[in-house]
Amino acid sequence: MKRRWLWSLLAPLAAVLFALVVSGVLLWASGHNPFEAFSEMIRHGIFSDKQGFRVDSLISTINRAIPLYLSAIAVAIGFKMGLFNIGVEGQYKIAVLVAASLGAAVTLPPILHVPLIVITAMLVGALWSGIPGLLKVTRGVHEVISTIMMNFIATGLAAYLLATYFRRVNEPGELVIETNAIPGSGLVPSLNSWIAWIDQRLGFVDLDPGRQHLHGFLIAAIIVGVAYHYMVQRTRFGFELRASGINPGAAKASGVNPNAMVVKTMVISGAIAGLVGMSFLLGFFGKYTIDFPTMLGFDGIAVALLGRNHPVGMAFGALIFGWFNRSAQILDLRGIPKEIVQIMLGIVILSVVVAYAVIGRVIERREIAAAHAALEDKQVPAAIGPPDASAREGGAS
Amino acid sequence: MAAPAAVELKDITKRFPGVIANDGIQLKVERGEIHAVVGENGAGKSTLMKILYGMQQPDEGEILVDGEVTTFGSPREAIDVGIGMVHQHFMLADNLTVLENVVLGSAPARGPRILSALAALVPGVLIFLAFVRMGFAADGSGLSGGAGSAILLAIAVGALLTSIWAAYKSSKPAIDFVSAREAISRLSGAHGIALDTRQLVEELSVGEKQRVEIIKVLYRGARILILDEPTSVLVPQEVEELFGDLRALVADGVTIIFISHKLDEVLAIADTITVVRAGKTIATVKPEGVSARDLAELMVGSELPTAATTESTVTDVLKVSMKDLGARGEGDRWLIEDVSFDIHKGEILGVAGVEGNGQQELVDLLLGIRAVDTGSIELNGENIAKWSTRERREAGMGFIPADRHGQGLLLPSPLWENAMLGHQSVEPFSNGPMIDRKGAVGRTNEIIEGYDVRTPGVDTTAKALSGGNQQKFIVGREMTASPSLLLASHPTRGIDVGAQAVVWQLLRDARANGLAVLLISADLEELIGLSDTLMVILRGRMVATLDPATVTAPELGSYMTGAQQEEVAS
Known part of the structure; x- marks a missing residue:
């Protein structure tokens, strides 16, 4: 079992290396020095001789990873039972918009204010994803189709609501499309004080966060990751969820109601999707604007694939995405198209999928060999004896 | 000296990591004979055939075809020397015609475009x-x-x-269908195998599909046919037709290697029989002068129990009662119509029938997977027609599915999770909403030891086990849950004689302890031997109730196909 761990680490590593080689060739072919590009990314993203260890980049990487991780978990829950929720994109947008507006409209002590916003977002996400779930079980509409359609509706609806009912009343001469700002009591404080605390105790490195603020919502992401693992692996619901994904026929015969399972899964997935925008909303923007980050829902699908729906794997996947996006910022300044990073991520995902397939086959072959070996251990009696007294003695062979 | 043997295998040895599948196998198949290879599952038959068909290469030993030493790197090379395989599971595309299926992969070309x-x-x-x-x-x-x-x-x-x-x-070159059709009708005419090349494969019966497979192999130029368990999917009448076809082929000089574990059939069709056990050839015998029992004992290496139940354990406590049960499928066609029967504690009710006549639907209705349209199902006197599957399973309904991969196992999951399947809501597998890992592992070990499931451990995935071990695991899972009603669909399908005897014994023991069993099987010997009451299902209706003590297999067969009819006492 330990071996299996090692193998599944190997796949993403090999994939990243492969992606580096391919994108290096692409850079070279388009007249750039790949080594320069990569070393710029590392200098900006991890460590440079001038600025030392880039804590600010690290924080930015984590901040970028938080929503991707939550998005990946939302997608992974669906994957676990064979549902493909492509609608995280729309679910988080609608959820953020509604939660931001509601959060700005009330004033409460922080202990109530933050949960109110977060729970609203989860509810809205759950409602939005529940629709494709219901459509699937009542009308047989495939969730891939309906969630894609719901994305269009969500994007359009969010833009409309933002421009009309949820828009902040502008000052004369002002032309800003955004919701009212959430008061301080509704925001999540950054974790920079924790970094400072660690910094004080570690004399030998200087942890300077620069202008970056580590989003406090990181804690929520970690809790969700743990809860996801616990639910999927340790609860009966999780078992039935996985059983439905692996073998719907067997799950049905085992007393799992497939329709209820579809709706429940979509609702949970949507509730997690509702959290995707929360770190940016409560830790950075404080309101929903037309500049609010998009594509988080789609990147989450990629992260889920990269991390194989495993809570730790997806955390690594989200961090890799976050780091590449952060370190790509420097490339434009050096005249290198930063789109190369998107290409790299694309290649990483493709090659990871291939590598996992190959490694899966290796593991399977080993297991079958082990089962064969077990067969031989117990060879002779060719016939099999039952546990009771009627067991026959082993036959000759 | 006479003509060289069509195929001769000398000292074939094949090792897999940790196991010797073939250990010095000797096999000599004369030209124009039907040579049966019999043995338990795991005895090495399939490996041997894969070697002969070029899918695997032997570690030692040699293959002689028509007296010449040959090696095959792939099935294509085997075909080139005239060896073809008819697989147990048909490899046909349902949405193509017979003609298209036959030429698939070896289509005659009209030149590139x-x-x-x-x-x-x-x-x-x-x-x-x-x-x-x-x-x-x-x-x-x-x-x-x-x-x-x-x-x-x-x-x-x-x-x-x-x-x-x-x-x-x-x-890509276009397919020359005209010459292909001619070639096929020539083949089927020459060998007396009737086929309409224009029909869609999905419209064919199982027996006809098998014919397509045989023609397909002949079309590729095979003169030596390997048939892997060809009768396992056929009803008695179709088996007769197949045997007729095979005899015609042999008369035309085709050589047939026939793999089976149905010994009566082997005795009926084979000219020579080779018995394989634990990777070794045990004996090569002529069918004259040996009985099925002799063969079975050679296969197993010891004496055999039979399926016959000794004495009745039927009580008068009613367990299940179905009344006027009906269920409609698409287009309002009745899948199950007016089915009524009772099963008492300690009774095994056998349901005989050609596959696809409503057996699966009957099980689905009992299990609650399919909704009841008319009638009632009573379990312990309570109408459960509206109960969910979970409620029924928690009430003690055990289920051995006909298709273990489709309904019985989570193939990529470890055994201990497979042990929970269907029982995940009760002890020892869960504790409220939480899974009890320890309890599940404990029960899994119980199943592995008690039912001799051969596996490295509880964390091995179900996929890694052989078919027989998977089946034993499923039977063990259902039996250790101590059910009060067991729905057993083909409980011994695809498992070897020894394991089959064990499953029979388990069913008998459980029956003696008051278990009620609905037994659906295609193995008529099993049905007659185990059942206390025997019913025949035809097109969704129970067409006969028979006494297993007096009925014979051919009689049962004629009821199954509707050739003989009887009113059911209701």
């Missing part, structure tokens, strides 16, 4: 050139330009690749 390939290539090249020009023109400096020119270049490359692919596809 260069013109159509060119036609596909030209526009792609033009688009490519146009976009490359635009891409360069966008900023004059070529490839190092901005995103705009990169996109244009990407489109150009995409168009070029697409057209190359299209050109490659359309350059």
Whole structure:
């Protein structure tokens, strides 16, 4: 079992290396020095001789990873039972918009204010994803189709609501499309004080966060990751969820109601999707604007694939995405198209999928060999004896 | 000396990691004979046939075809020397016609189509050139330009690749169906195998599909046919037809290697029988002068129990009672109609029937997977027609599915999770909403030890086990849950004689302890031997109730096909 761990680490590593080689060739072919590009990314993203260890980049990487991780978990829950929720994109947008507006409209002590916003977002996400779930079980509409359609509706609806009912009343001469700002009591404080605390105790490195603020919502992401693992692996619901994904026929015969399972899964997935925008909303923007980050829902699908729906794997996947996006910022300044990073991520995902397939086959072959070996251990009696007294003695062979 | 044997295998040894599948196998198949190879599952029959068919290479030993030493690297090479395989599971495309299926993969060509390939290539090249020009023109400096020119270049490359692919596809030679149809009718005429080449395969009966498989192999030029468990999917009448076909083929000089574990059939059709056990050839015998029992004992290496139940344990406590049960399928067709029966504690009710006559639907109704349209199902006197599957399973309904991969196992999951399947809501598997890992592992070990499931451990995935071990695991899972009603669909399908005897014994013991069993099987011996009451299902209706003590297999067969009819006492 330990071996299996090692193998599944190997796949993403090999994939990243492969992606580096391919994108290096692409850079070279388009007249750039790949080594320069990569070393710029590392200098900006991890460590440079001038600025030392880039804590600010690290924080930015984590901040970028938080929503991707939550998005990946939302997608992974669906994957676990064979549902493909492509609608995280729309679910988080609608959820953020509604939660931001509601959060700005009330004033409460922080202990109530933050949960109110977060729970609203989860509810809205759950409602939005529940629709494709219901459509699937009542009308047989495939969730891939309906969630894609719901994305269009969500994007359009969010833009409309933002421009009309949820828009902040502008000052004369002002032309800003955004919701009212959430008061301080509704925001999540950054974790920079924790970094400072660690910094004080570690004399030998200087942890300077620069202008970056580590989003406090990181804690929520970690809790969700743990809860996801616990639910999927340790609860009966999780078992039935996985059983439905692996073998719907067997799950049905085992007393799992497939329709209820579809709706429940979509609702949970949507509730997690509702959290995707929360770190940016409560830790950075404080309101929903037309500049609010998009594509988080789609990147989450990629992260889920990269991390194989495993809570730790997806955390690594989200961090890799976050780091590449952060370190790509420097490339434009050096005249290198930063789109190369998107290409790299694309290649990483493709090659990871291939590598996992190959490694899966290796593991399977080993297991079958082990089962064969077990067969031989117990060879002779060719016939099999039952546990009771009627067991026959082993036959000759 | 006489003509050399059609196929001779000398000292074939094949090792897999940790196991010797074939250990010095000797097999000599004369030309124009039907040579049966019998043995338990795991005895090494399939490995042997895979070696002969070129799917695997032996570690030691040699293969002689017509007296010449031969080696095959692939099934194609085996076909080239005239060896063809008819697989147990048909490898046919249902949505194609018989003709298309037969020629699939070895279609006669009418020559490549260069013109159509060119036609596909030209526009792609033009688009490519146009976009490359635009891409360069966008900023004059070529490839190092901005995103705009990169996109244009990407489109150009995409168009070029697409057209190359299209050109490659359309350059493929066309199939010459006319000559193929002639060749097939020649073949089927010559061997007396009737086939309509225009029919869709999905419209064919199982027996006809098998014929298509045989013709397919002959069409590829095979003169030596390997048939892997060919009768396992057939009803008695179809088996007779198959045997007729095989005899005709042999009369034409075709050699047949027939793999089976149905010993009566082997005795009926084979000219020579080779028994394989634990990777070794145990004996080669002529069917004259040996009985099925002798063969079975050679296979197992010890004496055998039989399926016959000794004494009745039927009580008068009613367990299940179905009344006027009906269920409609698509288009309001009745899948199950007016079915009524009772099963008492300690009773095994056998349901005989040709597959696809409503057996699966009957099980689905009992299990609550399919909704009841008319009638009632009573369990312990309570109408459960509206209960969910979970409620029924928690009430003690055990289920051995006909299709263990489709309904019985989570193949990529470890055994301890498979042990929970269907029982996940009760002890020892869960504790409220939480899974009890320890309890599940404990029960899994109980199943593995008690039912001799051969596995390295509880964490092994179900996929890694052999079919027989998977089946034993499922039977063990259902039995250790101490059910009060067991729905057993083909409980011994695909498992070897020894394991079959164990399953029979388990059913008998459980029955003696008051278990009520609904037994659905295609193995008539099993049905007659185990059942206390026997019913025949035909087109969704129970057409006969028979006494297993007096009925014979051929009689049962004629009820199953509707040749003989009887009113059911209701």
